[in-house]
Amino acid sequence: MKNEIINEADLFSKDQPALHNTSGYEDLKAKVENVDCRIGMKHLNENAVSLVLTDPPYFIDGMDAGWDTKKLTARVKDGVVGSLPAGMKFSVDQGRELQRFLTPIAEEWMRVIRPGGFCLVFSQNRLVHRTAIALEDAGFEIRDVLLWRYEGQAKAFTQDHFVRKRKLTAEGKERLIQKLGGRKTPQLKPQGEMIILGQAPREGTFVDNWDKWETGLIDVKDPLIGATQFPGTVIPAKKPRKRYGHMTAKPVNLLQHLIRIFSAPGALVLDSFAGSGSTGVAAKIEGRSFIGYEIETEMAICAQERIEGILL
Ligand SMILES: C[S@@+](CC[C@H](N)C(=O)[O-])C[C@H]1O[C@@H](n2cnc3c(N)ncnc32)[C@H](O)[C@@H]1O
Incomplete structure (x- = not known):
């Protein structure tokens, strides 16, 4: 199954109406393809996606372009890789390699995203500048850097x-x-992880852009985390207890919170690095369509099953 393209030509096609379907969610789709996202995304049409919400390989300690969950899990015992705590192997090449890897992917995000659409990309804090440059070079405006706030372990x-x-x-x-x-x-x-907030250039004013594409403005009426307050750039969320065999699974409530704020009901959310499928689960709960790519077959199957069962 690896690298086989499961292409449903009309899935998320250009022909879908510009406005999102908000009358019930019977038309919503959620799918994870077991393919390198650099191949899979070529089958998405321009303007198909309203929100990119993704968590790329960190480019530290083997979590790079050659990501291998089994190898990583075997190496890491109690947060220690070999004799070094996870994340300790430093090299200036890591950032350059991350940027080289992400730049063409960000260009693809720019191609498929609607004008004004947001692009939220998790990033290891010490390489976050490279993520921002990749997005900026692809044409995204860097609007902010958010912080997923958690309690980590001292290393x-x-x-x-x-x-x-x-x-x-x-x-x-x-x-x-x-x-x-x-x-x-x-x-x-460590007490948090950064998330770069990019935005594709808008078509006309904020109002014109929203009227045509339903992107580019944020919805702050009903945030999931810190419900009584105006949503801020620091978002507290506990690390997930259940990780579905994935070392870096993200909390579903954090992803729901971001999806609610940065996309409209019925929108299509893209995660190019689906992992265990957390973004897809969050999108489904929030009534958005979802397309994800995951290069590892076992993970892709796990993600699809998780999304179908809405497993938190
Ligand atoms: C940081 S993890 C994502 C974890 C995910 N957010 C979750 O909650 O489970 C990155 C994932 O990207 C996958 N990956 C790495 N390179 C990829 C590529 N070129 N295309 C698609 N997936 C890739 C890895 O196998 C890994 O599962």
């Missing part, structure tokens, strides 16, 4: 054990350990 660690392995006298080791004074590698406790 910084002391250097004492490296000192103990050094060929030094016991006194030499003790002197160095004293001098280091318990200092740790430079990672503060």
Whole structure:
């Protein structure tokens, strides 16, 4: 099944009416294709998509273009990859590779998205600038950076054990350990993950654009998270307890919250990196159509089943 294109030519076609169907959701569709999104998205028509909401590979520690869930799960035990905590392997190439990978994908998002449509892309905090540049170079306006706020685990660690392995006298080791004074590698406790908010250029004014495409304005009347307040850029949401075998599954309520604000009922939501299908589940609950791509066969099947069963 891998890389086979399950193309339903008329699914999400250009012929669908410009205005979204809001009279009941009987026409809504949700689908995950087991294919590289760079191939799959070519079958989407221009202006087919109202919202891109996606969580690309992070480009750290094997979570790159060669993402392999099984290999990753085997390597990571209690948040540790080999002898290094997950996410610790630093290289300046990671950001450049992420940008090289994302730029043509962002160009495809620009092709398929309606004028004024929003593009929300999760990003590992230390590579977030590369994500923003890829979107900007593809023609999106960067309107904001949101923060998914959670309580992570501290990953910084002391250097004492490296000192103990050094060929030094016991006194030499003790002197160095004293001098280091318990200092740790430079990672503060992670408490959030950034989401770049891009917007495709509008056609005319905000009003004209909404009238024609039903995109480009936000709906703040009924936000899911922090319901009594005007929705802000910091969005608290717990990491999901159930992750469907995916290391980086995102909370469905966070995705619902974003879908509600940034798309109209009946709109088509695109997730080019569907993983376990969290975005599709959220889209379905919120009465939006969904198209997702996932390169790993097992994950794609899991995502489709999850969406069909609306499994949180
Ligand atoms: C960060 S995860 C997404 C997790 C997802 N948000 C969830 O809640 O489960 C990225 C996913 O993109 C997939 N992937 C990587 N490269 C891809 C590509 N070129 N096309 C489609 N999917 C890809 C990986 O297999 C991985 O499952």
